[in-house]
Amino acid sequence: MRKTDLTRRFLLLLLLPLAAVVPLYLDAFRVEQITQIVAIAIAVTGLNLLTGFTGQVSVGHSAFFGVGAYVTAVLMSQTNLTYPLAILAACLGGLIVGFMVGLPAVRIKGLHLAIVTVVLAAAFPGIVRMLEPWTGGSQGIRVDRLDYVAWLPLQSDQWRFYVTTTVLAAVVLAIAVLQRRPTGRALRSLGDNEVAAVAYGVRATRMRVGVFAASACVTALGGSLFVMSSGFIAPGTSYVTVLGSIQFLTAMVIGGRSLVFGPLIGAAVAELLPLQLGQESPELAHLLYGAILIVLLLVAPNGLTGTRLRSLLPQRLRRPSPARLPKGLSTASSLTKQGDLS
Template identity: 40%
Template structure:
């Protein structure tokens, strides 16, 4: 079957974009009508998708393997938790500070990437991920230490202008997470199509050739790590509002980093919607395997499913879906796209 070629910017292309947006809006509206537990699951999926999108910038698009993104996730969460509990800040107002602090941490973590790469860089990020829970325990007066930090429901109440009450904070966070995910996807799309995005991909594919072509590797690596940390920190801030209870041994250990990496490669690295698909897989697959068996057998089945997906779909679920859709519709660049004045 000969695929239909659609040029970017054409009426047909805009029609496909509008149809996609309408389908996404319909899915979100449908999700908002579900029972509270299901709404909470979908909120968790969107938060995970944002976090994986941050990891995707560094690992997927730039080739900087990071095993320590749980530290960015945790820093964003604890920034919101401390600001709300200790200083009485409104939850939404803590997001900019969480994003800023995680961007700074990402920039600092990215500095070793100027000298090392590959597995050696992964070990550096691994050290950051391991150190974060210990730092949280050390500052017990601020973070609650090993006992954790609890954010009361009334402190997470929706803003008064929404007309929502404390028991309705789940639906409020659902829409906030949806808006944050949409903004994140748009920013990632625009970034990867910009000059910096081209430099990121060139750095991933061949650093020597990229440097010879004029790419400033130091600037690209540190900038990307900063942006990656900021996006993952945004997810951490939303996660603190979602769970309302933070513990260094709960959601911010290396297991969280492994979940993020698993979601990235299951969904599809260096793809726009791969993090969304990967988030669905990471959140829902354990539920499905638990229905098939219980105890350790459930974990074995979950591992087997992961191995099967990676073996059969090395480019990720989103990559396979994109290749399948490419048999029917192919988006071709505009004739003048890429021309320089």
């Protein structure tokens, strides 16, 4: 087993007990804040599912986040639907909208896809305001937050934290399993070299639409849990506007490609750093935030979880690393033993 795998597993084992005790030693406000960060991390994981596998960049995932949030809020406020069913409905809504957007966008790549998706993000708040009888328009919707279970010795904020964290763990586990399956390798081959992938039998259209819909579904799940934690959603909420899409992209870039720690670290930095800077210096908050992001990208171009400490040292202080073969020699070699990829 490689040293990096051992380190990753050790950190995961360390994270589990830490996550279990966090809500027991913090006040309710901090627990709610961390819960919302975890919900945002789920949305970032959904975006990372799209970008990490196929290399497509979407600036419209705030719309999918909003779909999940509003489906949950409308169902909870106007019906007697239970929390689990509302979450499932939100995921289904995100899946359908993602499929509808992904189908025409399958032939669009790169900058053109980013432009198309940013239009979706910009249009979503206006659509919400048009549906005022159901969505509450500019006033938004208030819903009852996810409450505690009577037979568990937990407060409501602690229960919401554990539910959201468990969902994040389940999503990460599902994506980790997908990575090791032929479908996951086929998706990665599309991002590496689509021509070679198609030559080896990968059905590019089906794969791209499917991963786009799955990415939207996971992001909608994050929006659903966000509403159940905050108890309020409105078209002015930053996460359902273009600003939210930019924040998701920023969190993904800051965190890096790590499946577990990347979205968590990126969401925490993107959520907490602007708030802290705004408290310290409201006039210079945006300038300082931009400067810090530039420094982070220069120091860690692969994200905070994708940069080794050795690479941050001056060249003369680095120890030469042993030569090793690349993880995958080529797209063709990664597809040779896969069989049917459809």
